[in-house]
Amino acid sequence: MPPADSLKAAPSRLRHKTVSAAVADALRQRILNGDLAPGFQLRQDALADEFGISRIPIREALLQLEAAGLVKIVPHRGAVVAGLSVEEVEDIFQLRVQLEPPLLLLSAPHFSEADYAALHSLTREYGEALSAGEVERWGELNRRFHLELLRFAGRPRSLTIISGLLQDCDRPTRLQLSASGDVARADREHTQIVTLCEDGRAEEAAELLRTHIEHAGASLVAIYRRALAE
Incomplete structure (x- = not known):
């Protein structure tokens, strides 16, 4: 049987997962629509303020977008919208x-x-x-x-x-x-x-x-x- 602490933490993880998926979907649409141009820097603090959430689900959303090839994690710049040369x-x-x-x-x-x-x-x-x-x-x-x-x-x-x-x-x-x-x-x-x-x-x-x-x-x-x- 899982420890009690892990059971208590599960709803929190689920909320983060749900919120991050919603943020990823919103950003995905902006990127695909051209509202966010290639090279645009996606600052976690600014996104957290915009969506009114913590930076944890924002970070998870950006990782999802990176896996989909829509975002690149660049050293010293953080997440930027990916583009083609x-x-x-x-x-x-x-x-x-x-x-x-x-x-x-x-x-x-x-x-x-x-x-x-x-x-x-x-x-x-x-x-x-x-x-x-x-x-x-x-x-x-x-x-x-x-x-x-x-x-x-x-x-x-x-x-x-x-x-x-x-x-x-x-x-x-x-x-x-x-x-x-x-x-x-x-x-x-x-x-x-x-x-x-x-x-x-x-x-x-x-x-x-x-x-x-x-x-x-x-x-x-x-x-x-x-x-x-x-």
Whole structure:
């Protein structure tokens, strides 16, 4: 039987765990929405004052975010919002260009009518989120769309890699769409890719997918380079 002291301490630990999870979720949304930019310092004392809690659950929340790759613990600076370098952005999009179009060619022949209906539904949902300015949903809907396109390729390891790449460029994708004004283009091209596949024109769909990814990557790199120059 556990010691009495440990039983008394359990509710306290549970409260800390619950509070830290709530703080981590709140900060996660701010980071993914772009409200907290890469490099922004997350000071524990300031966060504790803002949330009206002690520093213990704040520290636990920051460790959760570090494990998720959203925060870095930097010597002499503490926790800062993680970000990608220009080189990392270029690498991510180059890998996507190499992997996604060939997998679409493998996946497209296996789409059923129900699959096309689901893809069209997803493109509509994405388009509505873009039009409504629901920035917090853009990255996840974009990720879902690309993975659904490739789901029947029969290459689980490649899909795992692509899923990670899409997760890594979640925030950058939102930034690119917001800063470049490419919302209409992204919406249009997603719909065109599905329609081309449905019409049996998978080669054209794969080429459009390649162009779609290349444009997003080049646009984002240009945004990063302008920011560095400023």
